[in-house]
Amino acid sequence: MSTEQTPSHRQQPALLEAVTELEAAVAAGDDERFGPVLGRLGGLFGPADPAERVAAGPRLAALLPDAPPFPRAHLAMVVGACVEHGADPVACAGPVLAGLRGALTGTELLVRRWAETGGGPLPDPAEDDPAAAHERIADPARLDEWHAHLAVVGWWTLRLWQQASWAVYAHAPVRAEARASGVTGALVELFGRYGGERHDFKGLTHLALVLDDEPLLVLDRPTGTGYLLRMTGLSDTFQLHTLLADVLIGGGHLPGAPQDPEVVALARTAVLDTRRPIATGAFDLVAPDGSRIRNEGTPSDVPVLDGLRTLVLEPLSYERSWSAGRFVQEVPGDLRLERVLEPAEAARLLARTVPGRSAGTAVH
Incomplete structure (x- = not known):
């Protein structure tokens, strides 16, 4: 043997x-x-x-x-x-x-x-x-x-x-x-x-640069409202833009057209196949100092103000669209609403911000 x-x-x-x-x-x-x-x-x-x-x-x-x-x-x-x-x-x-x-x-x-x-x-x-x-x-x-x-x-x-x-x-x-x-x-x-x-x-x-379990303060200038959200696994600002529209417009907090459910699914966890649906812009993303937050960047571009990443939403200055999905397919993304700010709190925080500057060139 x-x-x-x-x-x-x-x-x-x-x-x-x-x-x-x-x-x-x-x-x-x-x-x-x-x-x-x-x-x-x-x-x-x-x-x-x-x-x-x-x-x-x-x-x-x-x-x-x-x-x-x-x-x-x-x-x-x-x-x-x-x-x-x-x-x-x-x-x-x-x-x-x-x-x-x-x-x-x-x-x-x-x-x-x-x-x-x-x-x-x-x-x-x-x-x-x-x-x-x-x-x-x-x-x-x-x-x-x-x-x-x-x-x-x-x-x-x-x-x-x-x-x-x-x-x-x-x-x-x-x-x-x-x-x-x-x-x-x-x-x-x-x-x-x-x-x-x-x-x-x-x-x-x-x-x-993906942020995980990161608080995000969002202030909507047209309505004067504010929202505390939490984002995780977001690898690009196109993805953040899509999910903001889903949570705030789709959730009935802001006016506007909801995102296509397939577009939202691709921004969260769905895997791309041969067809890529088109996402559409819902607002301008603006830093508290009035500078533009570009969709081509990452959510880490959103500046920290008093210890909290703070983003201002302003009216869409031009129509824009992009191919739906996540820049990093391996990482699922999530954005959830934690609370709606009281009107006085939202007004106080908005008062610290500067209105957005003129728009740049459209992105497709």
């Missing part, structure tokens, strides 16, 4: 054995051993028991800071996969988002040095040689070899870090912690400073 045991009878499951081996490689600083072990671990991920994937996530995330630079991004992808299969997203998020920040910093450096050394098309990570890019951007007089290396690594692995970060940012507790700690603010700033092609940060920016 064979003495070989099946994985279910092992003292430690196969995936976790590979995790232990990877931990040993990192502890020993054995970069040559790291790659093969990581490859074996990736092959064991698919057939692994769900509990193994859950247990592996935080342990693998803890290895990211000390992993070799190039394979580190592939390890981050495995961490992201663990999160998607139930691993604790908060326990995994810190090293993943730190890795994204490092890759963005390196990318910014590569783009700048590329322009300084003649410009032209940026290297294609799928086709070009990273060693050639390193040789081009490394300038001993201005840039040491290690920083040049990190710049190349950042550029070549940034897409992997984006995907791993998406996996953790898809969870509300991660978004809350990253916002409170300033991590999200730093990442969004780096997204904004990026000036090259091949990388699009719009989706990840919208996901990172």
